[in-house]
Amino acid sequence: MLTPSYIAQQFINALNMGSIYALVAIGLTMVYGILRLINFAHGDMMTVGAYLALAALTVLALPAWAALLIPMFVVGALGVLIERLAYRPLRGAPEVAMLITSLAISSLIENGATMTLTAQPKPVRLPAELTQRVDVLGLNFAVMDAAIVALAIALMAALTVFVRRTTIGIAMRACSENVRVTQLMGVDVNRVIAVAFAISAGLAAVAGVLWSGKFGIVDPFMGFVPGLKAFVAAVIGGIGNIPGAMLGGYLLGFAEVFFVAFMPPEVSGYRDAFVFVLLLVVLLVRPTGLLGAREVNRA
Amino acid sequence: MPPSSLLQVHDLAKSFRGVQALQDYRLELGRHELIGVIGPNGAGKTTLFNVLTGVTPPTHGRIVFDGQDITHAAPDAICRAGIARTFQNIRLFRRLSVLDNVRIGLQAHSHDRLHEVVLRLPGFAARERQLAQQARELLDMLNLADYAGAQADSLPYGLQRRLEIAIALATRPKLLLLDEPAAGMNPTEAEALMRLIARLHNELKLAIILIEHNMRVVMGICQRIQVLNYGRLIAEGRPEEIQQDPRVLEAYLGIAA
Amino acid sequence: MKRFAPLLLIVAVLGLAGLAQSALNDYYQRVLAVIAINIILAVSLNLTNGYSGDFSLGHAAFMAIGAYTSAILTLPARTKAIVLPDLPLWLSQVELPFIVAILIGAGLAALVAFVVGIPVLRLRGHYLAVATLGLMVIVQVVALNWQPVTRGARGISGLPPFTTLLWAYGWMLVTVAVIWRIVHSPLGRAMMAVREDELAAACRGVPVFRTRLLAFVCGALFASVAGALWAHLITAITPSSFSFLITFNVVAMVVIGGAGSISGSVIGAVLMTLLPELLRRVETTLAIGGQPLYGLSQIVIALMMLAVMLFRPQGLMGRRELPDVLAGLAGARRASLPAHAEAAGEA
Structure with missing residues (x-):
């Protein structure tokens, strides 16, 4: 059973899952870094993205690249809108107010989708050029698999350049160090937060499109568990830290896929439980994550 | 030593x-x-x-x-x-009453156990009365007695400073x-x-x-x-x-x- | 007079529950029982989410623990031989009274909360929210995969219908009384101190970690009781019975009623049980294009939560309790006496 090609296949799987987790975790970690908000509606941005892609492919019969870009920009705008309407009025309120609001928004999206589109999962049929399998260096994989990894890496590279080189990106990192000081330095914090939500939601939408492409299915609750797991990834990497979220995403992808692939079948059913037990272990052993800094207590 | x-x-x-x-x-x-x-x-x-x-x-x-x-x-x-302290930027239990703020300080040395609290065992009421009594005495000493029922963050600035001292003293x-x-x-x-x-x-x-x-x-x-x-x-x-x-x-x- | 008010309340509630049990039809009895169960859930969740300031989302998980424990321990041995033939021998033979099963489930849930709380409650922020949701996923996965004991996705049905109105309201009174007493005691003041300012609380001698753990474990314990009552009301449980939906609705009850007020949680629970019950009829009758509007009641609850957070973040009751409000309405409230001193004198 442990043939080289099986192991290679699992490796590709893990890279796929890791890429998706990383894309989702980045958004969570960015928003948490600035607002200390655990955004429970983040996973639902995946869902909205996946439905939009499905509509673009089937109803509008658009090509695959459009089915990726439209969700990215539309959901990015949705993220900004939600921040403006629901979170911004709560700034300065206790941290928990925004957390509760994000729960309500999550419920709104999931049940809104259920009411209008029914809870029935809808199949996603990818264009043939994405499902065809290729052989490279003895590895056999679908074009989609390669596309997921390539796209995720490209987006993460672009994001890294953005937060290192652009003014607003640098302001964003400054905000996650200390919002108040950054504000005193003349940075328009509202704009920084809006951009963070746009990027965060846009990346989650891409992740949702990729997820639905990989598993061939869309349903109103599909984003819930991946959203939670992405939080685990963000914690593993050190919450608030963008490179940490990427690292955490891939580590979690590998841990999860290898758990399923190499554990006996009667144990592998516990995969989701394994992920959250992992969270508890990380919180116990190294709550700051791999790359995170200790949160300073100020008296 | x-x-x-x-x-x-x-x-x-x-x-x-x-x-x-x-x-x-x-x-x-x-x-x-x-x-x-x-x-x-x-x-x-x-x-x-x-x-x-x-x-x-x-x-x-x-x-x-x-x-x-x-x-x-x-x-x-x-x-x-x-060792008790106050804070440079005043840290009160803002939405609790002045009396409760002081009682929290006082109870640093009382050890109520869950079953005593839930069953309201005999000593409990007496201890609570004593705690409230001591809290009032402390507030008296710092001229805060009139504000016992007020919410802590409703006090004027100078009194908040004094309340913080009262809480610190409450921990004996x-x-x-x-x-x-x-x-x-x-x-x-x-x-x-x-x-x-x-x-x-x-x-x-x-x-x-x-x-x-x-x-x-x-x-x-x-x-x-x-x-x-x-x-x-x-x-x-x-x-x-x-x-x-x-x-x-x-x-x-x-x-x- | 004031001294005997709680006693009068207990007698009145149990009397009415007994009366309703013999007079009302099954549907109304079930709604009333669900109200009592939801009160238990909301009041116990309030201990963390309202008093100690930690945000738990673990109530569905603790309910599941209570429900499955009680189901397996009370099912008659003969039924078990058919429904759960692969049960370990010692479990297949036991057939415990309802009360014992409830208590064992509660102990188990408290133990799980303790184990989860140790790594999580030392940390700042709302890690507890995610960790408890993670716990919910763990419990669901275990219920789904531990075939010999839980029967997997098929769940366990044919449970003895033990949960009468007297049981439900009896437990509700116990829950409210215990949590009221905890809150109106040094332990409760310590919880509120931690909620208001963790560091300042520590510097004034409050054992912060132990206080947070106590709130979390007590909340879990009563959630488990509610789960057991619910299992023996519906008489069938599956892993998906204990989904995020339940936790979300209990959070809505606490938030809308007013976190940090026990009467608020009671009011929130009553409202948030009746409202969806009414809306569920709308969902099926007000169908657009012949398609039922499933999800409508949840959308209304979510919108209510959003509205509360934006316009009345303290919820309906704020942090006040019903007796204070009533006394205030009667104009009898002495301005110099703080609310909690009065309440402590009564209880």
């Missing part, structure tokens, strides 16, 4: 990400001493209190309080051992750390507060360390003064000595005055 010594601090140091906020700090404090720690902003005064109360662990050094090594003890354990400290208690007060108010502190020091037989930014405020009541600058102890002595010390005049008064 001499019975007169309450607190000994040896070679205390604290650094944040390589920045030395406090170094080579020493102190031997008597059981009924009132000393002042002064220094310009950022001299490490609040860091000293944070390290003494277990809020941030020191990077180096040893703290012995009342014969007990408390260098790495947790804040609540240090409080129960007998042997050593009281006051972090710029007169900050934001006008000279008359500051004067009155210093008289209150002197009175508490005498009546309650406490040791007190008083942090002040403004040197003049503490001159009158402190028996001894330490001067911090850039995290280092630059002078120590009686108030009149400190006032003459050239290093202090240069490092401290030269900037502040």
